[in-house]
Amino acid sequence: MRQQPSATALSAVIFDWAGTILDFGSCAPMGAFVRLFEQFGIEISIAQARGPMGVAKWDHIKALSLLPEVAAQWQRQRGRPFRDADIDQLYEVFTPMNAAVVADFADFIPGALDTVALLRARGLKIGSTTGYNRAIMGIVSPIAAAAGYVPDNLVCAGDLSAGRPAPLMMYRCFAELGVWWPATVVKVDDTEVGILEGIHAGTWTVGVAVSGNAMGLQLHEWQALDAAEQQVRREAAAGQLRAAGAHYVIDTVADLLPVMDDIAQKLAAGCKPCGPNRA
Numbered sequence: 001m002r003q004q005p006s007a008t009a010l011s012a013v014i015f016d017w018a019g020t021i022l023d024f025g026s027c028a029p030m031g032a033f034v035r036l037f038e039q040f041g042i043e044i045s046i047a048q049a050r051g052p053m054g055v056a057k058w059d060h061i062k063a064l065s066l067l068p069e070v071a072a073q074w075q076r077q078r079g080r081p082f083r084d085a086d087i088d089q090l091y092e093v094f095t096p097m098n099a100a101v102v103a104d105f106a107d108f109i110p111g112a113l114d115t116v117a118l119l120r121a122r123g124l125k126i127g128s129t130t131g132y133n134r135a136i137m138g139i140v141s142p143i144a145a146a147a148g149y150v151p152d153n154l155v156c157a158g159d160l161s162a163g164r165p166a167p168l169m170m171y172r173c174f175a176e177l178g179v180w181w182p183a184t185v186v187k188v189d190d191t192e193v194g195i196l197e198g199i200h201a202g203t204w205t206v207g208v209a210v211s212g213n214a215m216g217l218q219l220h221e222w223q224a225l226d227a228a229e230q231q232v233r234r235e236a237a238a239g240q241l242r243a244a245g246a247h248y249v250i251d252t253v254a255d256l257l258p259v260m261d262d263i264a265q266k267l268a269a270g271c272k273p274c275g276p277n278r279a
Contacts, residue, residue, distance in 0.1 A: 010264050011184040013119055013256075014127035014173050014203070016054070017140065018105075019190035019212035020253060021112050021128075021149065025221070026053060026190060026213040028105035029131075032098040033064065036090060042073045046216070053213040054131050054191030055164050056157030057098070058091045065090075099136050106143045109211045110219070111254025113148055118257060126151045127173040127185075129197065133158045152177055165196035170203065183272040186263060188253060190214065192244035199245050204263050204273045207241030210251040214240045247273055 019026030033049040044064060052063035064070055065082040074082050116126055128151040130137060137156050144150070153176040155169040162168050170187065179185055187198025187205045190212020198205040209215060210222060214237035217225075225233070238249040248259045 007181045007184065008268050008270065009184060010122075010124060010186065010260065010267060011179050011181065012125040012127055012173075012177050013186045013188060013260075014129060014170065014198070015116075015151065015253070016189040016191070016194050017128060017130040017132065017137075019053075020109070020188055020194075020208055021116075022108045022140075022144065023102075023105040024107070024109050024211045024219040025215065025217050026050075027216075027218055028102045029053065029057070029060075029098055030213075030216070032094060032101060033060065036061070036094045036097055037064070037070070039093065040090065041077055042070055044070060050213055050216055052193075054189070054193040056131055057094060057133060058087060058158075059163065060131070061090050061094065062087050095133065095135050098132075099139050102132075102136055102139055103143060106140060107219075108144075108147060108149070109252050109254070111252060115253045115256050116149065119260070122260075125177045125179070127153050127155075127177050129155045129164075129169040129173060129194075131157045131164065131191075131194075164191075164193040165200060167197055167201035170197055170201035174201075184267065186260065188256065190241075192240060195241055195244040195246045199273075202273065205246045205248070206256065206259055207238070207244070207246035207249040208252055209234055209237040209241055209249050211253070212237070214238075 015021050018028060030046060030049050034044060034046060037044045048064065048067060052060045065087060071082060120126060134156045137154065141154065153173055155172045157163045160168040160172065182202030185203040187203045188208065189195055190208045195205045195207055215233060241249050250256060250259060
């Protein structure tokens with residue numbers, strides 16, 4: 001007879017992809033968004049492009065179109081506001097544009113593969129959600145698999161009727177992984193909406209500050225900073241994730257195991273992730 005899942009022991013870790021497991025700095029989608037709007041004669045900054053990161057890419061484009069300075073440029077050029085049909089058009093251009101560069105930013109974040117292997121050795125399942133759609137993940141997944149990263153499931157933006165910060169992708173992970181108790185799951189993500197995705201699903205949440213979108217630096221750029229500047233930027237990025245409700249914030253997934261130990265102790269003692277910053 002199959003053993004029933006325990007409500008007081010960790011069962012799974014669900015990771016985001018870009019900025020969490022690979023693509024230090026989450027740079028592939030950021031550059032694609034800037035180039036996308038340039039192609040349509042609209043100027044956006046890197047900071048603006050990063051703002052909605054983590055949501056489904058159609059929703060990301062929509063959010064950028066609502067920025068007053070972006071909307072004003074579109075109005076001046078076309079004599080009318082953005083329409084959903086315009087978002088559809090930009091999205092159709094974006095997917096191949098992002099797909100063309102995503103392989104260039106598919107290096108694993110240092111320590112990610114070792115961390116996943118150690119989690120599996122503890123008997124934990126490895127799930128994944130992403131703001132990328134299936135077409136883009138059709139390029140990323142084989143690259144990751146060739147390097148040894150094959151999560152137990154994959155849920156993409158567009159697979160369900162709503163993406164982040166809604167918990168639906170997490171719910172599909174629960175079903176596909178056979179997880180019964182959300183409180184036995186840890187969600188690891190580099191974006192605010194990814195943290196909210198976990199909170200809304202009732203899981204523990206761990207934000208990754210240094211390797212992710214909130215920091216927005218490639219590995220060599222991060223390493224080139226002096227210690228004082230690193231700390232200033234670390235605190236700013238971590239603050240964004242804590243403000244979103246992350247129960248824990250770490251630099252990268254390489255720092256995850258001590259957090260997992262702490263969560264395991266809390267769970268064994270009957271503690272559950274009650275909500276933002278109330279673990």
